[in-house]
Amino acid sequence: MFELIKLRKRHGRPVIPDVLGAAVPPPFRGFPLLTEARCPDGCEACVRACPTGAVRKGPLRLDLGACVFCGDCESACPAGAIRFSPGHRLGATRRDSLVVDSSIRASDYAGSAVESRREIRRLFGRSLKLRQVSAGGCNGCEMELSACNNVNFDMSRFGIDFVASPRHADGLVLTGPVSRNMAPALRDAYHSLAEPKIVVAVGACAISGGLFAESPDVDRSFFNDAPVDLHIPGCPTHPLSFIRAVCDFLGRAGGRADDYRTGVIRSR
């Protein structure tokens, strides 16, 4: 009994009160800052170092949807033209917004890449139930998505939850490159969701195939019939990246810090 009280006291309140304003500390590798002006002539070291073809030259650009945030391009660059910042706001509604270049600053990207449509706010703004499907995911993104609802991140304060059945869900959250062996089950799950529904692609694998894009055992034809509404990069995607992007998408992130509608719990 006393041990239990001791444990409860020690546990304290580990919840992050302002989870939408929270930042991931360095040396986390998040939003990359590109400075093409520093590129030596004809240098392609970053392009060669990238394991997934996310970095391109002419002009220098980086596809956040293919990036595994390994930092190999940063290490390979002799001139410091690529630097990973800890910026975790990586989500984007449009696939092409994920390709960033020297002209895009972290704050501009974070403020504009996720578009919140009126109908989405109306339908799901106060409650969004999600069915997660891992289709070849390595358990990295899956663990981070589970962490979204732990005692620290407590995503359900926003009315956003993962549910067991696609029949109870408003949206499908996909992780993994879509292995050929999971393609039929993924399709079944998607078609079991009632309309209107959204699709959220989480992590480099789901967005682009990532490291597995060239594998003959991957089948990405799912995306031919299922448009992706929200892309959230990462390898794996950090819980704060996920929560912030979804809240931006639902129009939940604009209120005052202590506004009950943002779900922020006042700290004692």
Add this chain to the structure above:
Amino acid sequence: MTIGFEFKNGQAAAEADIPRLSPDEFRAGLIRGAAAGLRPVLFFGAPETPGIRLYAVAADDRNSNLFALSTTFREGDSYPAITPEVPAFHLFEREFYEDFGVKPEGHPWLKPVRRGIAGAASAGPAYLFFRMDGDEVHEVGVGPIHAGVIEPGHFRFSCTGEEVHHLEIQLGFQHRGVENLFLLRRDHAGFRLRLAESIAGDSVIGHAGAYAGAMEALGRSPAERRALAIRVIAQELERFGVHLGDLAALAGDVAYLTGNAAFSALRTKIINASLALCGSRFGRGLVAVGGVRCDISPELRDVLRAAVADAEDGARLAADVLFGSSSVLARFEKAGIVYPETARSLGLVGPAARASGLAVDVRSDHPYGGYAYFPVHKMTLASGDVFSRAYIRSVEIGQSARIIREQLDALPEGAIVRPVAAPSADAFVVSMTEGWRGEIAHAAITDGEGRLRRYKIKDPSFHNWFGLALAVRKNGISDFPVCNKSFNLSYCGFDL
């Protein structure tokens, strides 16, 4: 006792040193070895022109030796299965048959390993489930998509009432072609390392460490002591973090929410310590071939020390509360028992094996990297139930914390990374690490130009999934979740 070429973990050898035996001698050698206590580590094919080469690696844990032997087949050949004599070969033989078409005659359970999934385009026969007859028997099918946020796999229970008589686990849904990708993009060293980190996203250091160990051995360029010590710290942080998460989930599965909340908050502290070390909560980007990419500054050392001390202290208190609760013990004790004999005959590894009294631990049996410089005590529990698999995690948390502290206190000086020479030609290496789930083994074979010709990966889950299937027999089906979590096996590590 010798049954083939004798070598050590992480020691490269000429491929030609591995004896090429007749299939009969090969089989007899493995059976003789198993009778003398050798444990199967690897068993895999490689295409040759013409034909198929089958390699096997067995471990003599007492003397820290490995033995490699091989034989050759032609496509469509068959041989008498080893499994009826040594059940630990059961999945290995299925895998070899699926990949190369050489049939183990008399194999009692010759089913697909990663293929045969209904609705998915793949060659080979469909997966046929075992079926129990009887008016009272009913089946419960679960998956591939499970209720929680976890990886997919299909479980089929044959029950009478609440009691499970048989559980069949069909895997393969996560198959991404990892081994093939190691060869497809063998010219991109960075790609291979990132791929190794993604074999199982919860065992990043375990698999990346095994891969780096293999490449360093093939290039005969060992990493420096400081790098090896940092790898040890990262590996123990990984074990610490996952074990805390597993205890949280086990508490959650028996609806003990205090334990769930306490352990998951502690887990966050440890994986955030990993982020402070290398920028990733799961250790991505830390391991480099030739060492590590991130050094530990005096300031970082203090941060890691404080995080480990805090989480260890918290975990001890939370474990006292969890394991002192009679309602928790009522669910953990005598649930999902795997007896030592069963564990040995299946060839279980890792904490699941140690919880059934089997003293196996690569860090101690086949020391590698930084673990070659200090003793790791093998800790076992006897009861083999969910309690045992939960409690061993609590014990191992204390062990990991102590190892991290000791490594931080005496961090050797030196470079954290050094160049690694190109792999030698026609060489062979087995690199094993003790991931938090148990024995990870990677085998690499190079061609005449030193390029990878075959890359074989074995996740500990490959040994342990069948242990879960047997553990739930004669248990109530409602105990399945807690049994499953007590193993916490990898789907993608198995499916590759």
